Amino acid sequence: MKKIAVLLFTALLLPLQACAAEGKWVEGKHYEVLDEPATASPEIIEFFSFWCPHCYRFEPLVKQIKQKISKDTQFNKVHVNFMRFTSADIQDDATRAMMIGRAISQEEAMNGAIFNYIHQQRASITGMKDLRNIFLVNGVDAAEFDKLESSFGVNSMLKKNNKVVEQYRDHLTGVPTFIINGRFRPTPTSDMTVDDIIDLIVWLSEQK
Numbered sequence: 001m002k003k004i005a006v007l008l009f010t011a012l013l014l015p016l017q018a019c020a021a022e023g024k025w026v027e028g029k030h031y032e033v034l035d036e037p038a039t040a041s042p043e044i045i046e047f048f049s050f051w052c053p054h055c056y057r058f059e060p061l062v063k064q065i066k067q068k069i070s071k072d073t074q075f076n077k078v079h080v081n082f083m084r085f086t087s088a089d090i091q092d093d094a095t096r097a098m099m100i101g102r103a104i105s106q107e108e109a110m111n112g113a114i115f116n117y118i119h120q121q122r123a124s125i126t127g128m129k130d131l132r133n134i135f136l137v138n139g140v141d142a143a144e145f146d147k148l149e150s151s152f153g154v155n156s157m158l159k160k161n162n163k164v165v166e167q168y169r170d171h172l173t174g175v176p177t178f179i180i181n182g183r184f185r186p187t188p189t190s191d192m193t194v195d196d197i198i199d200l201i202v203w204l205s206e207q208k
Contacts, residue, residue: 025200030192032185034171039182042073042205045164047177050094050111051085055176056119059112061198068202077111078164080175090127092158097131099157100148104140113138180204 027033046062048055066075079098081091094114101110113134117123125131128149135145148154165172168179178186184204188197 025203029187030189030200031187031204034179034183034185036168036171036179036183038208042070042181044069044073044075044181044201044205045078045168045179046076047078047080047165047168047172047179048175049080049083049085049091050114050118050125051083051091052175053119056115058176059115061194064198065201068198069205073205076164077107078161080165080172081162082165082169082172083175086125090125092162093128093131094125095161096128096149096154096158097135099154099161100135100140100145102157103148103151103154104144106140110135110138110140181207 025031044065048058050056062075062077069075077098079091079095081088081095083091085091097114098107098111101107114125114131117130117134118125123130132142132145132149136142171177171179171185178201180186180201181204184207186197186200186204188200192200
């Protein structure tokens with residue numbers, strides 16, 4: 001009997017928790033609903049730039065978001081090429097390097113190395129030569145890097161990355177920007193804490 005009472009209480013509590021979350025996050029204040037088709041499955045896209053200091057500082061939050069979202073939610077990083085820190089070609093080179101990291105299943109580590117090169121070492125990236133050196137210093141085989149750099153697979157991933165940028169370009173006023181389930185864009189307010197931002201993104205990933 002006691003177990004039944006606990007189950008009934010839990011069943012009643014779940015809708016109340018959902019209502020509380022909906023009351024906490026307000027459309028038009030904390031997030032926008034975009035005039036875009038919803039994705040078939042839950043998906044978070046983070047648009048970012050390696051040169052953006054805010055994106056660099058946001059990396060620890062990204063790790064927390066990945067830990068809190070459901071197993072069915074896909075998290076994708078998309079590198080933009082329209083920032084004014086450097087040329088579009090060099091930004092595309094960085095995207096290509098990210099795709100090489102993805103191809104060898106070392107994306108997170110190599111992204112971190114590129115971020116550190118720019119923001120900790122205060123070094124300049126002038127093209128693929130610098131990016132190649134970053135990979136080699138971090139243990140990636142030179143022959144493997146060279147083979148993948150111009151491979152069909154990496155070229156295809158680069159094109160797909162830039163196609164996603166173009167698809168949502170009108171909604172990207174800066175980075176980092178998150179597009180969730182194809183139609184939600186969080187717009188955190190100045191009074192929100194780090195935990196609030198994480199909670200908002202995770203909550204939006206559960207909306208349809």
